Amino acid sequence: MSKHQPQELTNERIEAQYDEYLMPIWKSLNVPLRRAAGCTVEDFDGTEYLDVFSGISVTNVGHRNDRVVEAAKDQLDEFVHGCSYVHPNKPVADLAERIAEITPGDLQKTFFCNSGTEAVEGAIKLARKYTGSKEVVALEMAFHGRTLGSLALTGNKAYKDGMTPTINNVTHASAPYSYRCQSCADEDGCTGQCATDIEQVINTHTADDLAAIIVEPVMGEGGIVVPSEDWLARVRDVAHDHGALLVVDEVQTGYGRTGEMWASEHFDVVPDILTQAKGIANGLPLGALTASAEVADSFGAGDHLSTFGGNPVTCAASLATIDALQDGILDHTRTEGEWLSDRLMELEEQYDVVGETRGLGLMQGVELVDPTTTGPAGIAPAPDSELAKAVGTHLRESSQIIMGVGGFHKNVMRFQPPLTISREQLERTVDSLEQAIQANT
Ligand SMILES: Cc1ncc(COP(=O)(O)O)c(C=O)c1O
Known part of the structure; x- marks a missing residue:
């Protein structure tokens, strides 16, 4: 088959093109993008994901506003x-x-x-x-x-x-x-x-x-x-x-x-x-x-x-x-950011593996740790990047939620959704994060 002949568009096809024609500088989230709107992105299988990462904190007023x-x-x-x-x-x-x-x-x-x-x-x-x-x-x-x-x-x-x-x-x-x-x-x-x-x-x-x-x-x-x-x-x-x-x-x-x-x-x-x-x-x-x-x-x-x-x-x-942003989204970000911060604090109190939660507005992080080991220079529990990776994968595969995993120690779950995210979508995200933590500890 000629390499220019049209082929059926599938997730696998896009991934294969990436492997063959793009420089391998990044391990993707395995969610090829077909379309997006608001806080939702959809792949070529028709699977819809709730996006709480916004393409690394970019689509602040919602995809395709x-x-x-x-x-x-x-x-x-x-x-x-x-x-x-x-x-x-x-x-x-x-x-x-x-x-x-x-x-x-x-x-x-x-x-x-x-x-x-x-x-x-x-x-x-x-x-x-x-x-x-x-x-x-x-x-x-x-x-x-x-x-x-x-x-x-x-x-x-x-x-x-x-x-x-x-x-x-x-x-x-x-x-x-x-x-x-x-x-x-x-x-x-x-x-x-x-x-x-x-x-x-x-x-x-x-x-x-x-x-x-x-x-x-x-x-x-x-x-x-x-x-x-x-x-x-x-x-x-x-x-x-x-x-x-x-x-x-x-x-x-x-x-x-x-x-x-x-x-x-x-x-x-x-x-x-x-x-x-x-x-x-x-x-x-x-x-x-x-x-x-x-x-x-x-x-x-x-x-x-x-x-x-x-x-x-x-x-x-x-x-x-x-x-x-000036037409209500900034106000919404403040209100929902406060709610999210309080809810994440509950996780910090409840789970030893949640070392610290912190952030402002809808830029919130959850630092995952191994409570049985001490971290660099003997300060705080050790960062647990393996757990963070597993939680990110679990969220994507079991809850269809895309959340960033990052931080200097690669152990921070990143909440950076479109600022238009609803309370219901935030609740779904935190509940799913809690389930992912339980399933992986
Ligand atoms: C604080 C900060 N500065 C600069 C950059 C680089 O921006 P870009 O990727 O658009 O070149 C980033 C990207 O993550 C960033 O977070």
Whole structure:
């Protein structure tokens, strides 16, 4: 049979094409996608799954949201490409203005790109231009992307193996991960040592030629790690004391994920540069970085550009996404996030293998542990990545629920559903998680 002859579309056929024609960089969830709507995705067998992962925290206003689809289609009928700086156009201009309105403080001017990684790369270049300095401090366990610049900032050897050298002048400091923190181990709450460590790292590992400190306000890939209330403000102060900018990477936390438009708002901190992607256009590829006019204007002609960045179709989709978020979805996220957090806390109290549950809004993590063994450095029970993997598989195969499994130790169940998820769907998810834990322990 000719390889171009049409064949029946099946899950197996798609998987076989992947094996043969795609680079093998990822083990998929084994749920090839035929169509999706709201919180539901369907494969080629017609099996419907409840999606509580949103394609890694992207389809915030629901798969194939009507308003977003309509806005994109309308723009497709006008023009598809203008290169945002070659032909100034309305979707790009309107979205930049809208982002200035919805971002905190004096954040005003935006550069558009195509992904989170590119947003981070652009932010570091801008911080270097503005400060005239070179060095960057990032955090252990952080994830900022996989290109050689953003990979240097990512604080996890798993992503770097065989890929070095990355860019230099990057140093890492402690993450605000109180559950496995040496300093917090014998205390009731957070001791704040992680913020102090950033100052210490600057003083001992850098030449104090600091352009930026980059942090996620809630660490996503690291395992839904929520810092203490005053941490982000302390990090900002350390950055400013050293003449550096605070870059807050909201690629995963932005666009309503945590119940506010930006996670920074929970901590009352205005970033100097704010990076965005993922939920920005509900699945159409778009990234952005936003800064004050003073910082942004340090970029001059030719300093940065992207051919596809700021595509008019994706920008139109983004405007519709923001409309939808502000039209009740943010409020819904807050209410349902609180319910979910309380319900997960019950699991933590009930099951020894649930080491910690934590999160903000509809970005919640459940850290699974082996209560019979002590974890790294003798702190907290050992991470149980095997259990997390088994629970994820059980949820998918027995309950038709797609849930992410991640974290630095690969032992965190990730609740990051479309923010439109109903209470009934959340109840089904938590009940199924409980059954999956029981079945695998
Ligand atoms: C905080 C953060 N920054 C950057 C990235 C990279 O984004 P992208 O995959 O769109 O390049 C991610 C992706 O997970 C992320 O979570």
